Amino acid sequence: MQEFSELRINAYRESLDVLCSVEVTVLSKNVIEAIEERRSVRQFKQDPIPESVVNRIIDCGLKAPSAGNIQPWQFWVIWRPSLKAALAEAAFGQEFVGQAPIVMVVLAEPARSATRYGYRGSELYCIQDTAAAVQNMILAALAYGIGSCWVGAFDEKKVSKALNLSERFRPVALVPMGYPAELPARRPRSCRPLEETVITVQ
Ligand SMILES: Cc1cc2nc3c(=O)[nH]c(=O)nc-3n(C[C@H](O)[C@H](O)[C@H](O)COP(=O)(O)O)c2cc1C
Numbered sequence: 001m002q003e004f005s006e007l008r009i010n011a012y013r014e015s016l017d018v019l020c021s022v023e024v025t026v027l028s029k030n031v032i033e034a035i036e037e038r039r040s041v042r043q044f045k046q047d048p049i050p051e052s053v054v055n056r057i058i059d060c061g062l063k064a065p066s067a068g069n070i071q072p073w074q075f076w077v078i079w080r081p082s083l084k085a086a087l088a089e090a091a092f093g094q095e096f097v098g099q100a101p102i103v104m105v106v107l108a109e110p111a112r113s114a115t116r117y118g119y120r121g122s123e124l125y126c127i128q129d130t131a132a133a134v135q136n137m138i139l140a141a142l143a144y145g146i147g148s149c150w151v152g153a154f155d156e157k158k159v160s161k162a163l164n165l166s167e168r169f170r171p172v173a174l175v176p177m178g179y180p181a182e183l184p185a186r187r188p189r190s191c192r193p194l195e196e197t198v199i200t201v202q
Contacts, residue, residue, distance in 0.1 A: 034142050087162060091154040103174055
């Protein structure tokens, strides 16, 4: 028989599921629409993002696929202005990084993937896993009306120093997020030609 506390936790989870599904129905876009609409946003309003929304975005990151379901990631949510400024500096002076209400820093933990997959785990899978998490969060943020930009140009050592990271972690992406001050124009996506990028074998 289930313990009382276990039952309560299950009931709580079920009510959360109902709440979440209501919220998602109201807020989320069709995933195809989100992919089509997404553009990098580099100008943000200063309105704070509600913590509940930040948590929902992170939750979408946590649900990304990962090799062996190892989930070799850590997400840091930086609200502190002095740290955001240090991250902007580490990103070779990309000022918009420091101007967003939050900067999500996504870290990979190569050693965690290496325990099962060796070199391939530490060099490839943990980066793929964290990249999948970044993209999930960017699309989730869009569904909540929040703009973001994947920032990969930064000095890893400077980011690690700013956050006082353990050597186990490798910063993979900075993702400044906020309500967009300006929506980048929708444009016909200038994708590389299909003949170059898609090979179909029947
Ligand atoms: C791995 C990666 C690194 C990136 N690094 C930066 C960056 O350092 N600074 C920046 O402004 N945009 C960066 N971007 C965003 C790209 O410039 C942007 O996605 C691309 O130009 C396409 O535009 P769109 O995102 O609006 O479709 C990066 C994107 C990726 C995927």
